Amino acid sequence: MELILKQDVQNVGFKDDIVTVKAGYGRNYLIPQGFASLATPSAKKVLAENLKQRAHKEAKIVNDAKDLAEKLKEVEIKITAKAGGEKLFGSVTNIDIAEKLEKAGHSIDRKFITSGIIKRTGKYTASVRLHRDVIVDLPYEIVAEN
Secondary structure, eight states, rough: OOEEEEEBBTTTTTTTTTTEEOOHHHHHHHHTTTTTOHHHOHHHHHHHHHHHHHHHHHHEEEEEEEHHHHHHHOOOOHHHHHHHHTTEEEEOOOOHHHHHHTTOOOOOOGEEOOOOEEOOOEEEEEEEEEETTTEEEEEEEEEEEO
């Protein structure tokens, strides 16, 4: 079943992508939730025209995302957490990274940060998706609280 996505759906695609999914997934989840619509020939033509008109605006958005990526590479993130030796009491997630970025002056939604759940001190990298074409690796360090 071919569908046009109305918004980003994780592990399926991005907004305005034409994707092929199993019929049950499309009919029972994506379409009723408003995440997608059927990719009829007329809908594909409308989508192509909209994408053509939006191409100029999209180029500006991509350039802004690249500028933000350069600024993020300069940011040093050091997260302090309670630890017993090398092992943390609790864990560090993308929420903690998003909070540190917010304090540094960069507002990035936590759902665009992929870091996993960290349970030990050390140096790690998180992947930050600023745009579908711009993904930046952000190094950070977790240190034990004194």
